[in-house]
Amino acid sequence: MLENLFNLVQQQAGDAIINNPAIPNQHNEEAVKEAGNSVIDSLKNALSGGQINDVLSMFANGQANASAPVVQQATGNFMERLQSKFGLNSSQASGIAQSLIPSVMNQLAQKTANPNDNSFDVQQIFNQLSGGKTAGMNMQGILNKLKGGLDSDRDGDVDLQDLKSLFAGGGSVLDKLKGMLG
Known part of the structure; x- marks a missing residue:
């Protein structure tokens, strides 16, 4: 699952990370990894913090909108990582996180819900x-x-x-x- 998630982030990272001068090219791979880790950590925290309804709903409906609590947490988490690891200011970090994380999480939900797409298995994700x-x-x-x-x-x-x-x-x-x- 992790490799597929990082590939998904990489596919979505175009303008947000790869073509963004705020993140030097030598840090692109690390920034992609931080985005993936932000998604994983936020989903884990949501499950352990009692937000199982949010996580289950995301995967059951095959969509994750930007206003969903777990998406907002992942976005905020990535924003903080961008600021602390790459020295971005809050405006830069917010723009990058808000343009990338909601789309990654929505794609994750869609791919997991799609019976014709086996790149993400809901059982493996929850395990x-x-x-x-x-x-x-x-x-x-x-x-x-x-x-x-x-x-x-x-x-x-x-x-x-x-x-x-x-x-x-x-x-x-x-x-x-x-x-x-x-």
Whole structure:
């Protein structure tokens, strides 16, 4: 997954990194790597921080818009890395991060949701993000159930009750999901 993610970032990095004079050419590869690490770290933090709904929704819907909390976190994370590692000012870092990270995350979500694209496997992604804690779970099955909407009890919010209703009689799956979150 990591190699494919870095390739995806590289493909999207054109004007944001590769053709950007704010990042010297000798640092392009490192900047691409930092962008990929920002995405991975933000997804891991979202899962461990209780934002599983955001991550599941992104992969279930096959899209990640720039205003989604996990996308905003990844964008901010990359912005900070650009400032600290490459000495960019906040305006430069913000412009680069906002032009690259939302598009990378949207492509990641689209590719993962596309059954004809095997470059990203949702099971591998979740296994890697959770440190292997989702290995016994059918993440694609979970996402398929979620595609109809996360608010399954139609109470106006997405919470543990919605997940429980998705796994009626499947407490072991729910227990694994809770265990994945810490």
